Ligand code: GLT
Ligand code: MN
């Protein structure tokens with residue numbers, strides 16, 4: 001019943017299941033996973049798509065012939081396994097040339113190189129049919145605050161994105177951009193740190209309609225924010241172009257845990273939001289297996305992400321169908337029509353009427369809302385007793 005199917009639109013980055021467990025304190029613990037094998041394995045598990053950074057597929061500095069061979073083999077694997085590439089992105093953080101950032105690096109040669117690399121990666125994404133192009137500003141930020149003018153940095157970010165928007169248009173690609181915020185790590189402070197910062201920034205671009213967000217669970221939790229609310233605001237703005245699903249234990253380093261492994265209640269409300277508010281994009285997992293795992297553990301991890309999403313989806317169905325919850329919500333949201341008529345759009349008459357209205361302040365102030373009951377019912381749904 002919870003088995004992932006194509007219509008669930010689950011996707012994984014090559015770098016996620018391909019994560020080899022290296023961290024700042026320890027070396028690789030798993031061997032490399034070839035992209036072709038990843039595509040086969042993910043398809044077997046029921047995934048729909050796979051995403052990648054340019055260098056997850058084509059090594060940095062590969063020759064043109066090598067690139068073409070790799071892309072040919074990869075496209076064959078996609079076709080053989082009925083898999084799509086919903087999203088592609090650029091690695092602008094791994095190579096030492098990007099140690100001071102890419103689009104916001106102080107060195108204009110680095111900024112120009114970042115643009116060149118991104119154009120080539122956009123071409124690669126377009127070649128495999130990616131309709132969404134993600135920008136995660138990995139090293140766009142500072143350690144030494146004195147090193148950059150923060151206003152200039154925002155301008156540089158804008159300049160680069162405007163350049164690339166125009167490039168995509170010139171090439172005639174059917175592609176939209178999704179910007180991914182993160183508050184810190186690997187830099188001690190990253191520019192455009194949260195969904196809210198990103199949404200405001202997008203409106204300053206030359207063609208905001210082409211640009212949305214790619215929020216990640218772990219990243220907003222690192223900033224101590226309510227992810228569900230951030231995603232809701234992005235949806236309301238028509239800007240939820242893509243999403244990175246994973247999990248995280250509070251505001252620490254970026255943990256990228258298996259989806260739904262930690263914050264079950266908020267992930268329940270996230271799935272509820274995505275399923276009910278018309279999100280049709282990829283359910284993309286940007287997470288990786290614990291460092292303790294071998295290859296089998298990686299596939300256990302991948303299947304777990306998808307199954308948990310589907311289990312939460314089933315919980316949403318139960319929540320919505322529960323008579324007691326339904327009645328409670330109806331009562332809470334029913335309201336009083338006399339006052340309802342005084343709300344909404346402004347009119348002079350309404351304002352006058354509102355000014356003259358008597359409110360029973362004591363009754364309103366003394367009201368109980370039954371949220372304890374509502375929340376407990378939610379918990380009972382989640383713990384499987386309803
Ligand atoms: C990197 C980062 C992720 C981004 C990926 C896209 S790469 O793993 O931690 O959050 O989504 O660049
Ligand atoms: Mn991410």
Ligand code: MN
Nearest residue numbers: 218219254256
């Ligand atoms: Mn992360």
Ligand code: MN
Nearest residue numbers: 254256286287
């Ligand atoms: Mn990450």
